[in-house]
Amino acid sequence: MHPLDIQFDDTSKAKYLQLAQSIRAAIIKGNLAPGTKLSSARVMAQTYQLNRHTIMNALQLLVAEGWLVSFQRSGYCVTESLPIESSVNSRGTPKLVAKPYQFSQQLKTPQTMELNQYRFNFAGGLPDLACFPHKEFKRAMSQIFNYLDVTKLHYGDISGVAELKLQIEHYLHKARNLKPADLLICNGSQEALFLIAKAFVGKGDFVACETLGYPPARKAFAACGAQLIDIKQDDEGLCVDDLKAQLECYPIKLLYLTPLHQYPTTVTLSPTRRLQIYQLCYSHNVMIIEDDYDHEFHYRCQPLQPMAADDPAGIVIYLSTFSKIMFSAARIGYICAAPEVIAQLTVWKQLMNHKNDVVMQLAVAQWMKEGGFERHLKRMTKLYKQRYEDMDSCLTALQAKGYPIEYIKPDGGMAMWVNFNRPVEHLKKALAQLGVYVQTEPEFYFKDGVRSLKPDKQSYIRLGFAGQSSEKMQQGLAVIIKTLYLSK
Template sequence: MSSPVIIPYQSFVQIDRTSATAVYLQIAYQLINAIQRGYLNAGTKLPGTRMLSEILEVHRKTIVAVYEELDAQGWVETRPNKGTFVLRKKEERPDRFQISLEHQLALYPQKTGYSFTESNLLDNPFEHSACEYVFNDGTPDIRLTQIEYLSRLYSSNMKRKSNQRKFGYYNQEGSEYFKENLSNYLNLSRGLHISKKNVLITRSMEMSVYIISEILLNAGDIVVVASLSYFSVNMIFQKSGAHILQVPIDAEGIQTDAVRDLCRKHRIRMLYLTPHHHYPTTVTLSARRRIELLDLANEYGFVILEDDYDYDFHYDKSAVLPLASADTNGMVIYAGSFGKSLAPGFRTGFIVAPENLMSEMRKYLGIIDRQGDVLMEQVLGEMIEEGEIHRHLKKSIKVYHQRRDVFTTLLEKKFEHILHFQKPSGGLAVWVEWQQPVNLLQLSNACAKDNLFIPKTLLYQNRNLTAMRLGFGHLDEAEMQHSINILEYHIKKQS
């Protein structure tokens, strides 16, 4: 066997003195890597501890610790009066042992050595920018969140002895305490008639839709959505193999006559809608059409997946109760997000459905989110029980109501004759339709150069429509003014 001295250890053992990983472990891991890749073959004699410490310019005790670690993991054996030898059997090392910089063992492979199916359906549609001003699709202002209160509540729950035993085991069922409080909250605010047995806690609306699709949809099933609908949910439906059919929308929401026509021609498995504030147009589904949809679901046997998007944000009148509150035949699955007015880390998703479906859903949740987030659920449960979520919503809705009025006034003032919109009765965004030719993609790119970011997901343009969904909830008055001024400037440049 070749002398250990001629092996260029410095080429594949690289020490990062700034790393949090101990130096001896860095060396040990890279030697293991060399053994696994065949650079150090079975039977190779490693240098003595003093010699290797000089080669790598570390203390001899560090190399002693390295060899002890390798021995403990079963990669080497120490033979009395002979030295330390590699145990792992690998194919023979090439005669010329040269490692170029681009093939150093410290680098991770750039590509897999196996094939796999790549999905274009799930390409991330969300964009990010360093621009100071941003239009989004309608998100709350984190500056209005009671961070100090939430931090205190979170910390106190961590320290509370009665809670500590809850954190020592997985609970795919979710916090019983939170589910009980959430079910009470939904009963009072949504007019539902449920118990905690009808509630599943998820991490997000998208996770909820994924679980629902895995259980209820098969390849080739037909899902009906509005002609303008939430792109992320549509991606999940397509990934499940479902075939999506679209129905028109108008000032009263989706057109039920079009749904009925589809039911007569096809076997519909599911209808997805956001009836309270339709995404993206913000219109509210009329009471008459709500009744018609429930009747159609009962008649043709399709599932209604109701997304309670922006349900908590309403300004001019009381919220319209969801379809689920009037469902007596178990045709509606109600899903949404709780705590949307809070910071993103304090939100959670939920699904409301009959108990037999809930039992199956828990099986899937146990696979993809077995441990859950019991601590966060405990905090949210206390916010409901102590009435803090109601107080927070009441304060924040006043702010968002004022911001909606300021934002719509600015739009009317700046774009009076070239822009059409209806002031939304709730939600955190405005749907605007341009009445003159506008290239929305060019507009977005031009605004970005002036520090205003407009994501492509907010742009809706085809032969018959030129529209945008503009979120205002995250902007104060000065930010609105500046953003609208940039938009106005580049609209005039295109004219």
């Protein structure tokens, strides 16, 4: 073997590893052909000024990896079984080229929101993290470690630790009149939606959604093979007559709803329509997914109890999240449904990631048990109500100044759906350059459905008020007004 040009200049890596890496690279490039006999360890030690044991360690590593074979009393050779000759050209450089990847479907690269790049953030479901009681929650987490049952750190508890499930069940009974037969803890509501889609949706199945809806939910259904059917909505929510018409046209399997604060329009679905929708879905054998993503924040009156609280047929799959109460990084959401449904979802959960963060679950359970959860919820409800009133006052003042702004003050939630009566197709990008984050009407339509009801005129903006101070909200609104009405 001719000596290889090896530079031992990586001080962070042992020399025998550097030697092995160089020989391996020479084999891959075709500089050492299959069957080539290497120099003896003594000669290599002299050539590279290394200890003989260093040489032997490198050679034995390459034998173990299958690059070399060792013959008693005759030394080391490059293995004959490597397909090196077919993968290099006459110059010794690789001929292999990348081939197209055979994905089941080509998904778009996700767009993530970097909060620190915006001075003003009107994200619709963004809590104010500065107000979270970090020290209090840290004490709850410390207490968990002081008395940790280490057996809980093993596999098991796929549906969630018993302590957290018990606390959530108590909370749901007290706050929402919901008595779940069983529940499943998930890594946020998005995993919950994907689990439901995997369990119920086959390729070509029909899923009905409100015309304006939550994009990640629609994407989860579509990724699992669903064909989406838009159902008309008005100022009172989902249109029952249109739902009936579509149920007669298509064998719809699931209906996805956000009945308390419709996403994104914030409309609360009336008890009458809820009952009509339930009866229609029952008669057509349709499961209802009730996404109650921000139930806690309702200001004008007590929030309506979930549809799942009165579900004698067991056709409602109820899901919610702690992301709006705590923070999204906690990754705690949950599903309540009939035991047979929870059982199937739990099997899918095990296939996906087996279980959630046990320490976080136990810490949240401890925090809830000590009363910290409800104290924080009361503080944030009071704060968000004030910001809700401040945004209403600010929008009313803008109307008084003659700006053509229209909106219906919602009963609750963390955002308002505002018609600025100006085209908003390109507004998001323009405002982002000015340090303002908004969500505009075009984002909430799904264009690839079987029935997509996207209007020509799009002039609404979803303005979140919870995640920033009232002062920042006013300053950000001033930038929006200037961009929409005063800029050329």
